[in-house]
Structure formats: structure tokens, C-alpha cells
Amino acid sequence: MAQAGSLRFSNLKIGTRLALGTSVILGLLSIVGVVSFVALGAANGKFAEYQSAAHQTVAACAIETDLLRTNLAVTNFIGNDDAQELEAARKASDETLKAIETSVAIFNDTDTERQNIGSIESDMKDYMQDFEQVVSLSKQSDDLMSRLNDAEAKVDGDLTSVMNAAASGGEADATDKAAEAINHLLVARLDVAKYLAGNDPAIAKSAETELQAVTGLAQELHGLLHDVKLQADADEVAGGVKAFADAFDAAQADISARNEIVSGKLEKIAPDMRKRLDETITENQTIEEELGPETTAEMNNTRWTAVTLSIFAVVIGLLIAFFTARSISRPVVGMTRAMESLAGGNKTIEIPGQQRGDEVGLMAKTVQVFKESMIRADRLAEEQEELKRKAEADKKAMLNKMADAFEASVKGVVQSVSSAATQLQSSAQSMSATAEQTNRQSTAVAAASEEASTNVQTVASASEELSASIREISQQMANSSKITREAVDNVERTNNTVKGLAEAAEKIGQVVGLINEIASQTNLLALNATIEAARAGEAGKGFAVVASEVKSLATQTAKATEEIGGQIAAIQAATDQSVEAMGSIGEVMQRINAVTTAVASAVEEQGAATQEISRNVQQASVGTTEVSSNITGVTQAAAETGKAAGQVLTAAGELGQQSVTLQREVDHFIATIRAA
Numbered sequence: 001m002a003q004a005g006s007l008r009f010s011n012l013k014i015g016t017r018l019a020l021g022t023s024v025i026l027g028l029l030s031i032v033g034v035v036s037f038v039a040l041g042a043a044n045g046k047f048a049e050y051q052s053a054a055h056q057t058v059a060a061c062a063i064e065t066d067l068l069r070t071n072l073a074v075t076n077f078i079g080n081d082d083a084q085e086l087e088a089a090r091k092a093s094d095e096t097l098k099a100i101e102t103s104v105a106i107f108n109d110t111d112t113e114r115q116n117i118g119s120i121e122s123d124m125k126d127y128m129q130d131f132e133q134v135v136s137l138s139k140q141s142d143d144l145m146s147r148l149n150d151a152e153a154k155v156d157g158d159l160t161s162v163m164n165a166a167a168s169g170g171e172a173d174a175t176d177k178a179a180e181a182i183n184h185l186l187v188a189r190l191d192v193a194k195y196l197a198g199n200d201p202a203i204a205k206s207a208e209t210e211l212q213a214v215t216g217l218a219q220e221l222h223g224l225l226h227d228v229k230l231q232a233d234a235d236e237v238a239g240g241v242k243a244f245a246d247a248f249d250a251a252q253a254d255i256s257a258r259n260e261i262v263s264g265k266l267e268k269i270a271p272d273m274r275k276r277l278d279e280t281i282t283e284n285q286t287i288e289e290e291l292g293p294e295t296t297a298e299m300n301n302t303r304w305t306a307v308t309l310s311i312f313a314v315v316i317g318l319l320i321a322f323f324t325a326r327s328i329s330r331p332v333v334g335m336t337r338a339m340e341s342l343a344g345g346n347k348t349i350e351i352p353g354q355q356r357g358d359e360v361g362l363m364a365k366t367v368q369v370f371k372e373s374m375i376r377a378d379r380l381a382e383e384q385e386e387l388k389r390k391a392e393a394d395k396k397a398m399l400n401k402m403a404d405a406f407e408a409s410v411k412g413v414v415q416s417v418s419s420a421a422t423q424l425q426s427s428a429q430s431m432s433a434t435a436e437q438t439n440r441q442s443t444a445v446a447a448a449s450e451e452a453s454t455n456v457q458t459v460a461s462a463s464e465e466l467s468a469s470i471r472e473i474s475q476q477m478a479n480s481s482k483i484t485r486e487a488v489d490n491v492e493r494t495n496n497t498v499k500g501l502a503e504a505a506e507k508i509g510q511v512v513g514l515i516n517e518i519a520s521q522t523n524l525l526a527l528n529a530t531i532e533a534a535r536a537g538e539a540g541k542g543f544a545v546v547a548s549e550v551k552s553l554a555t556q557t558a559k560a561t562e563e564i565g566g567q568i569a570a571i572q573a574a575t576d577q578s579v580e581a582m583g584s585i586g587e588v589m590q591r592i593n594a595v596t597t598a599v600a601s602a603v604e605e606q607g608a609a610t611q612e613i614s615r616n617v618q619q620a621s622v623g624t625t626e627v628s629s630n631i632t633g634v635t636q637a638a639a640e641t642g643k644a645a646g647q648v649l650t651a652a653g654e655l656g657q658q659s660v661t662l663q664r665e666v667d668h669f670i671a672t673i674r675a676a
Contacts, residue, residue: 024320028313032306057284059103063120064277066096071270074131077138078262086135093128100124120276123269130265137258140250145196148251151244152189155214156182158237162221165230174224181217181237184210192248199255204248211245331360339367347375 073089100121163178191207194200218237225231334352341349351371354364 018324020320025313025317028309028316032309032313057281059099059106060277060280060284063096063099063103064274064281066092066099067124067270067273067277070096070127074266078134078258089131090128093124093131096124097121116276116280120273123273127266127269127273130261130269134258134261134266137254137261140254145251147247148192148244151240151247152185155185155237155240155244158233158240159185159218162225162230162233162237165227165233166225169227171224171226174221174230177217177221177224181214181221184213184217185241188214188244192251196251196255204252207248208245211241211248215241328360331356331364335360335364335367342367342371342374347371347378 070089070092073085073092077085077089100117103117159178159182163175163182166172166174166178188207188210191203191210195203195207215238218234218241221237222231222234225234331352338349338351342351349371351364351368354361354368356364
């Protein structure tokens with residue numbers, strides 16, 4: 001039964017077995033992962049609650065700290081009315097509101113938390129609004145204190161003035177009343193200062209009583225004084241006391257309102273906000289103390305559960321790996337031993353595992369095929385060895401036959417080449433001797449040709465000199481004719497230029513006439529301007545001076561144009577004479593040109609005859625030169641022929657040596673083939 005189960009397991013593919021083992025291990029690991037994930041999820045939820053509580057605690061502490069700073073600054077401002085404390089209170093309140101706004105997202109877990117942080121933010125804004133009212137009332141109190149001081153100084157000054165005047169006038173009763181009123185005023189001012197410092201209603205009542213006493217004494221003082229002005233001063237004292245009392249009443253009202261805001265609102269709102277923040281902090285700390293141990297316990301349980309399941313999965317995985325490896329390694333080891341024996345030449349060994357259905361069984365079947373192939377290969381090797389022996393015998397017979405045929409055909413060719421090389425060497429020697437004789441004869445002919453060429457060159461030189469003299473005369477006559485023609489052309493151009501000069505002089509004369517007319521008109525205009533300037537009197541004096549200058553310039557221009565006209569007339573006369581003279585010169589140059597042309601024609605005819613003689617002599621010289629050149633070519637050809645004959649002779653010798661070498665190599669080749 002166990003063997004059948006083992007056989008069924010061995011029929012499974014190796015990949016299937018590995019997949020099954022891996023699937024079991026992965027399943028166990030998945031269970032570990034799921035259990036850990038669930039446990040960590042629960043722990044993560046509690047940790048999130050713990051983290052939220054911690055964040056809320058930190059945020060509440062930060063808000064409470066900023067709130068305490070605000071309360072301290074507000075209290076300091078209320079106590080000493082300092083501008084720096086006011087700025088500190090406003091800055092601290094802004095930081096508190098900013099901390100509250102930042103914490104809104106943190107206190108967002110429940111509606112209660114959202115309402116609590118919202119109410120704290122609203123109370124903080126109300127707190128600062130009430131504080132700003134206190135600040136406003138404090139500023140009003142400062143203004144009232146200024147009024148109090150002014151009123152007190154006015155009353156004190158008036159009473160002192162009345163007292164001094166009464167004392168000077170000998171009015172003792174009035175002096176005493178004034179002094180008594182001053183004492184009551186000072187007591188009232190002292191009570192006001194005490195009230196402002198302590199806000200005691202009894203002291204305020206005492207101050208009012210003292211002010212009433214000052215008012216009564218001022219009225220009595222009015223009856224005791226006889227001086228009207230002093231009586232008026234006593235009346236002003238009563239008015240000043242009333243202003244002082246009104247300012248004090250207003251100050252009491254402001255102080256009462258401020259104290260009501262401070263005690264009724266500020267001192268209640270701030271503790272209430274701190275109380276709610278303390279409750280939030282205490283509640284979150286309680287949550288942290290509860291969640292901390294619970295989270296730690298769950299994390300420990302999760303860790304031990306994961307460790308236990310992991311150990312179980314590792315043990316199961318090791319067992320699966322052991323049995324799977326064993327089911328693969330044992331048949332593979334047997335297969336390896338069989339293959340080693342087969343490789344050693346033992347073709348009778350049995351290949352194990354052919355009945356298996358997995359990859360090892362396929363490998364065993366393949367090795368069995370390999371074994372049968374080796375047996376067939378040995379049999380084929382024996383057959384091929386027999387065929388090789390037969391092929392070697394046939395090859396040797398064929399090579400001997402080929403050697404005999406090659407010897408019969410090539411040896412005759414080599415002998416023919418050797419004989420032809422000997423004949424070629426003999427012919428080359430004869431050709432070399434003939435070339436030397438031709439070279440000697442051509443040298444003699446070349447010497448005779450050179451002598452004839454020298455004589456012809458002498459005659460040619462003489463005719464060339466005569467021809468050169470005639471050409472020189474012809475050239476000089478041609479130059480004379482050319483110069484004469486150029487002179488005629490120059491005379492014609494000069495004549496045309498002089499004519500153009502005459503025309504230009506005539507145009508200049510016309511322009512000079514036009515300038516003369518313009519100068520006359522300018523002179524008339526200047527004269528008219530002078531007359532008009534004279535009519536204008538003093539206003540036209542400057543214009544008259546300008547007109548006089550214009551008239552003077554016009555006169556000078558007229559004189560200059562007359563002189564230019566005379567010079568232009570002289571130029572025109574000289575130009576006419578030059579035109580006539582240039583015409584005469586042109587006729588003379590035409591006659592000289594005709595004579596020069598006739599002389600040049602005669603010289604050209606004589607030069608043509610001389611050139612004909614020179615050309616014939618040159619042709620004779622060319623003929624002798626060509627003979628000399630051809631003889632030189634014959635000499636060179638003979639030398640080249642001799643050189644070529646020497647080269648042919650050398651080549652014939654080398655060919656003979658190569659034929660001997662070829663004969664030796666053919667014999668060696670035939671011997672090698674026969675020995676194969």
C-alpha cells in the first residue's frame with residue numbers, strides 16, 4: 001500500500017511536487033500574514049486613538065500656554081495701563097487664536113470635540129473684544145484725568161489769586177475762607193487719586209463731600225468780598241469745582257464699567273477656557289494611560305502568535321522540502337551512477353527508473369535510448385573501419401596511376417622548355433653582337449649629320465641677321481606711322497577741345513551778362529530800399545544801412561562781371577586762333593602720315609623677300625637637324641636593342657636554371673605520390 005502511494009507520488013511531475021510543497025508553505029505563511037494583519041490592524045486602531053489623544057493633549061497644552069500669556073498681559077495692562085503690555089496682550093491673543101485654528105483639524109474625532117474647540121475659539125474672540133472695550137475705557141479715563149487735572153489747577157489758581165488779593169486788601173475773613181476752600185480742594189484731589197488707585201466707593205463719596213464743601217465756601221467767599229472782580233473770581237471757582245465734579249463723575253462711570261467688564265467677563269471667561277482645556281488634557285491623558293497598556297498587550301500577543309505560526313510553517317516546510325528532495329535525489333543518484341558506468345563503456349548495465357512518470361522517468365528512457373545508440377554506433381564503427389581499409393587500397397592504386405600519367409606528360413614538356421631556353425640564349429647572343437655593330441655605324445652617321453647641320457645654321461644665322469635688320473627698319477617705320485597717326489588724332493581731339501572751350505567761353509559770357517543784369521536790378525532794389533528807409537525816418541535807419549551795403553555789393557558785382565566779360569572775350573579770340581592753328585597742324589600731320597605709310601610699304605616688301613630666303617635656309621637646317629635626330633634615335637634604338645638582347649640572354653639563362661629546378665621538383669612530386 002505504501003509502495004503504491006510512493007509510486008503514485010513519484011509519477012507526479014517534479015514541478016507539480018515543488019508547486020504542491022510551495023503552495024502548502026505559502027498557505028501557512030498566508031495564515032500567518034492574515035492573523036498578523038488583523039492583529040496589527042486592531043493595534044493600529046488603538047495606536048491611532050493613542051496618537052490622536054497625544055496630539056490633542058499637546059495642542060490643548062499649547063493653547064493653554066498661549067492663553068495664560070494673554071491673561072498675564074491683560075492683567076498687567078489693567079494694573080498699570082502700559083502700552084507695551086497692551087501690545088503684548090494683543091500679540092499673545094493672536095498667537096492663541098492661531099493655535100486654536102491650527103488645532104481644529106486635530107479636535108475633529110467627535111462632535112463634542114469640535115463643539116468644545118469651537119466654543120473656546122468663540123470665547124477667546126469675546127474675551128479680546130471685552131478687553132478692547134477695557135482699553136477704550138482706559139483711554140477715556142486718561143482723557144478725563146486730563147480734564148480733572150486742568151479743572152483742579154484752574155480752581156486752585158483762582159482760589160490762590162482770591163486769597164492773595166483778600167490778604168492784600170486786609171479782608172481777613174475772605175482770606176480764611178479762601179484758605180479753607182484750598183484745603184478742601186487738596187483733600188478732594190487726594191481722595192480722587194486714592195479712588196483711581198483702589199476704586200473704593202467710600203473714598204469717592206469722601207471726594208464728592210470735599211468738592212461740595214469747596215462749592216459752599218466759594219459761595220460764602222462771594223458774600224465776604226467787596227471787590228467786583230474778586231467776586232467774579234469766586235464765581236469762577238464754583239464753576240471750576242462743578243467741571244471737576246463732572247469729570248470725576250464721568251471717570252467713576254468709566255471705571256465702574258471697566259471693573260464690571262473685568263470682573264464680570266474677563267475674570268470669568270479666562271478661567272472657564274482654562275478649565276475646559278484642563279478637562280480635555282485630563283481626559284486625553286486618561287485615554288493614553290488606558291490605551292498604552294492595551295496596545296502593548298495586543299502587540300505582544302500578535303508577536304507571539306506570528307512567531308508560533310511561523311515556526312509551525314517552517315517545520316512543515318522543512319518536512320515537505322525533505323521528502324520532495326528525497327523523491328527527486330534518490331532516483332537521480334541512481335541515474336547518475338548508471339550514466340557513469342555507461343560512459344565507462346559498460347553497455348550491459350540496466351537503466352533504473354524507466355517505469356516512473358516524472359521527469360526522472362523521461363531521463364531514464366532517454367538514457368536507455370542513448371545506450372542503444374552507443375551499441376549501434378560501435379557496430380557502425382566496425383563497418384566504417386572495414387570500408388576505410390578498402391578505400392585506402394583503392395586510393396593508393398589510383399595515385400600510382402596518376403603519377404605514371406603525370407610523369408609521361410610533364411617530363412616531355414620540361415625537356416622542351418630546357419631545349420628552348422638553350423636556343424633562346426644563342427639567339428640573344430647574336431642579337432647583342434648585331435646591336436653593337438649598328439650602334440657604331442649610327443655614331444659615325446650622326447657625326448657627319450652634325451657637321452652639315454652646323455654649316456646650314458651658319459647660313460641661317462646670316463639670313464636671320466639681315467631679316468632682323470629689315471624687320472627693325474619696318475618696325476621703326478611702323479612706329480613712325482603710328483606716332484604720326486596718334487599726332488593726327490591728338491590734333492583732332494585738341495581741335496575739338498578748343499572748340500568746346502570756345503563754346504564754354506560763350507556760355508560763360510552769357511552767364512556773366514545775366515549776372516550783370518541781376519546786379520543792375522539789385523542796385524535798383526537797393527536804391528528803392530534806401531528811399532523807403534529815408535521815408536521811414538528813425539525806424540528805417542538800420543534798414544537804410546543794409547540797403548546801402550546791398551547797393552555797394554551790387555556795384556562791385558557789376559564791375560567784376562564787366563572784368564570777367566572782358567577776359568571771356570579775350571579767351572574767345574585766343575580760342576578762335578587756336579582752332580585755326582590746330583587745323584593747319586592737322587593737315588601737315590596728314591601729309592607726314594601718307595609719306596610714312598609709303599616708306600613702310602617698301603620696307604615690308606624687302607622684308608618679305610629676306611624672310612623667304614631665311615625660311616628656305618631654316619628648312620634646310622631643320623632637315624639636317626631631323627637627320628641628326630633620327631641618327632641619334634637609331635643609336636639609342638641600337639643601344640636599347642643591345643640592352644634588350646642582354647636581358648633576353650639573362651632571362652634565357654634563368655629559364656634554363658628554372659627548367660632544371662622544375663625537373664627536380666617533378667621527380668620529387670612523382671616520388672611522393674607513389675610513396676603515399
